[in-house]
Amino acid sequence: MNLNLLKAISSGRVQMNVNFCNASLLAAFCFSSVVNAANVSTNDLYKQYQDKPNHKAFSIGTNGSAGAAWGASTKEEAMDLAQQTCIDSGGVNCNITEVNGRPLTSNNTQVKNYETVKNYRTVNNYNIVSNGVNYTPDLSVSASAFFINNKYLLSIGNLIGNCSKLSYERNGKLVDLTVIRSDKMNNISLLKSDISNETYALISSKKKTYQGERTYSYGYDLSDMDNLKIPSYQGRITDGIISRASGKYNDIRFMRITNEINAGNVGGPVIAENGDVIGIVTSTGKESIKASMLSIFLNEQNISYHVTESQKNIPPSAIAEKSQNFTVPLVCLNEA
Numbered sequence: 001m002n003l004n005l006l007k008a009i010s011s012g013r014v015q016m017n018v019n020f021c022n023a024s025l026l027a028a029f030c031f032s033s034v035v036n037a038a039n040v041s042t043n044d045l046y047k048q049y050q051d052k053p054n055h056k057a058f059s060i061g062t063n064g065s066a067g068a069a070w071g072a073s074t075k076e077e078a079m080d081l082a083q084q085t086c087i088d089s090g091g092v093n094c095n096i097t098e099v100n101g102r103p104l105t106s107n108n109t110q111v112k113n114y115e116t117v118k119n120y121r122t123v124n125n126y127n128i129v130s131n132g133v134n135y136t137p138d139l140s141v142s143a144s145a146f147f148i149n150n151k152y153l154l155s156i157g158n159l160i161g162n163c164s165k166l167s168y169e170r171n172g173k174l175v176d177l178t179v180i181r182s183d184k185m186n187n188i189s190l191l192k193s194d195i196s197n198e199t200y201a202l203i204s205s206k207k208k209t210y211q212g213e214r215t216y217s218y219g220y221d222l223s224d225m226d227n228l229k230i231p232s233y234q235g236r237i238t239d240g241i242i243s244r245a246s247g248k249y250n251d252i253r254f255m256r257i258t259n260e261i262n263a264g265n266v267g268g269p270v271i272a273e274n275g276d277v278i279g280i281v282t283s284t285g286k287e288s289i290k291a292s293m294l295s296i297f298l299n300e301q302n303i304s305y306h307v308t309e310s311q312k313n314i315p316p317s318a319i320a321e322k323s324q325n326f327t328v329p330l331v332c333l334n335e336a
Contacts, residue, residue, distance in 0.1 A: 052068075054078075055099075056100060057069050057081070057098065059083045060097055067088075068085070134336040138333070141162055141330075142221075143156060143266045144265065147200040150196040151193055152191065155330060156188070157189045158184065166330060166332065183297060197325075199325040201323075203298075205307040211245050213241060216237055216320075219262070220233040220268075240257050243286075253289055253290060254282070261285075266281050268327055269323065269327060277294075
């Protein structure tokens with residue numbers, strides 16, 4: 001597309017009903033949250049983008065300026081023009097968030113052999129865009145979750161009501177989560193990840209809980225960083241024992257552990273010496289729900305999970321390594 005034409009579209013000097021019949025032309029326009037020459041709101045722009053033909057892309061900056069493109073000959077062309085349109089409209093840290101109506105993630109395979117795709121997905125945790133809506137993380141909410149198979153995770157249930165949207169952080173990127181089911185009574189939630197994870201926890205098949213058994217917990221703390229606009233997380237493992245085989249009022253669904261626990265551990269696994277998950281940390285008061293309840297919950301949802309009969313203990317370093325691979329820090333997002 002001619003750059004002058006692109007700038008004209010960006011400034012709103014071209015009428016919105018311009019008919020781009022030539023297949024070599026690409027229809028694109030942008031808006032700014034401050035100055036909107038075409039009188040197009042964020043939601044209206046995104047809705048128009050959704051209704052347009054492929055190949056199309058949507059880009060938005062952390063300051064609210066955005067660009068959209070459609071009718072391109074390739075996905076890459078749509079991405080380039082949407083990105084450039086966002087930049088020309090004054091967008092700051094413009095990023096492609098969708099291609100052909102699907103969210104663009106770092107593991108997205110819909111744009112194959114396109115080396116520059118990694119340059120488009122750089123929205124930091126301070127300002128996240130999903131389906132045309134801006135979100136910011138509530139860093140006062142801290143919790144973890146862990147995979148029980150390649151796609152599904154378990155965490156606590158009372159976190160769900162505090163967040164408009166949930167994601168988890170992995171290697172500086174955010175991965176979207178879908179809430180499948182939340183059991184508020186037992187404080188368990190079932191989540192589904194947008195991308196697969198290679199490793200997952202093994203759920204203990206033991207039927208009885210014994211006082212004095214050694215336990216490990218794994219969770220995430222916010223790292224001490226100078227640039228808080230890009231928060232990152234540090235995993236940590238703690239050890240202890242089962243101090244009580246039941247919870248408050250002798251509630252057999254729960255147990256009490258002595259591990260050092262903070263908010264980042266909540267929702268994370270409680271692990272036995274053989275590496276099996278024997279519970280979830282449900283509160284900073286060190287109460288944890290037992291694996292037997294997790295099995296009932298997953299069975300009711302018809303979700304597959306993995307168990308082992310192994311009685312062989314493994315060293316804490318191996319438990320930490322395994323736990324780090326299947327446990328993730330949750331990021332609570334609310335609309336900006």
